[in-house]
Amino acid sequence: MRTTEEITAVARAAVQAAVWAPSVHNTQPWSFVVEGEEIALRADSDRKLRIGDPSGREMLVSCGAALMNVRLASRTLGREARVRVLPDPDRPALLATVRLGEPVEADEHTRLLYDQIERRRTHRAGFTDVPVPEPLVEELVHQAKAENARLTPIRSEPAVLVLAALTEAAQEVQSQDRVFTLEVVRWAQPPGSTRAEGVPAGGYPREPRRTRPHFPQRDYAHGHQWGGDADQFAAASTGLVAVLTTPGDSREDWIAAGQALQRLLLHACAHGVRAAFHTQALEASHLREFLRQELLSGEYPQMIMRLGFTLDEGESVRRPVADVLEERRTT
Structure with missing residues (x-):
């Protein structure tokens, strides 16, 4: 009872x-x-x-x-x-x-x-050179499918280059927008902050190495010498690039994408794999539509991510x- x-x-x-x-x-x-x-x-x-x-x-x-x-x-x-x-x-x-x-x-x-x-922790830098095992990739695809979403590993090198270039272009444009930058800075924590929200200063590396191709992260430090000194000086692999999509783009689809995302992230975490997220290009409607039409067979991109192995645990x-x-x- x-x-x-x-x-x-x-x-x-x-x-x-x-x-x-x-x-x-x-x-x-x-x-x-x-x-x-x-x-x-x-x-x-x-x-x-x-x-x-x-x-x-x-x-x-x-x-x-x-x-x-x-x-x-x-x-x-x-x-x-x-x-x-x-x-x-x-x-x-x-x-x-x-x-x-x-x-x-x-x-x-x-x-x-x-x-x-x-x-589970969000990663904000490069990965080690250890590849994500193919059977695990297939399992992550299955986890997303169970929640009515699709995880597409990007196998084509030209397609990865396109995603990296669009991410870098969007990041550069956003960084020149003062109002956009102030909104990001609102959610950045300085060292020693006791706030229980936003991105802590130890949640990203102070001087991350560029991956090849390069997928930039947000500039949470905004010119300050913030960030951690974990293993990122030695980790510069892009990892496995993947895109999470849904067949529609309604509010219900967005909620389904979130459930699929968390399900596959937890499954990945159980096998030692972490994810870095890149939403810059998805925040520009024309870039998001370009990706939908040219790379994703008409499905709507909800998250661009990189998956891989890292030595640090990260902060949150x-x-x-x-x-x-x-x-x-x-x-």
Whole structure:
């Protein structure tokens, strides 16, 4: 028999897992309401990038990743997760509801993914020369497919060069835009910061080596000598370049992309593989459309990433659950 205390404990643990999801610039653009057996996931529009992400696409991809964590935690802790995505058209900020259902025994793979939630880190530099094994690449493709998205490893060298060039061009244009730059800097932490959001100074290398071809990262330091001194002086491999796409480009597709992204990232983490994200070209509508038509068979790109092995663990911070969770009593 389910008790109120048991359900509340599972719901809180699910939200605790959710806050560890990746998000653009670690903005953590979500909030949760727990009422009875239901967890509501809401977008926090105050954390949306109004210059870099005016449509809210990246915000919803981020929230989709958090939804995947809720699903994994609920099932691992013994409750089926019954999900409704965009359940109320009159409440656009309500992205999903998760009702904790009947007792269930989590399978081994679900437990494996759940165990990676707090271990996964975003990478922001080059990788070692160790290639990602082909069987693992096939498994990552399968993980994305399970969430109605497609992960396409980019095997063609010319296609990789195109992606790198577009990323570098978009980065250069964005860096010349003062308002765009200020928005990025808002989410950059100086050394010693105690903020539980944004990108910490130790979350990227102080002097990263250029990969070949070069995929630039955001300039979070913005002219300061911030950054860490991990193994990045020796790691300059581009790694495996891949693009996550969806057949459509609706809000529902964006949430699905986030769930697929987190699922494949956790599976990769379980095998020692980490990911670096590159959204610069996807934030320019004409470049994103060019990629869709010329490289991706008409599918909509939701994330450009590089996958590989690295020696450092990286840093990350998260807001406490109390900052994002509202608990309501049922009547």
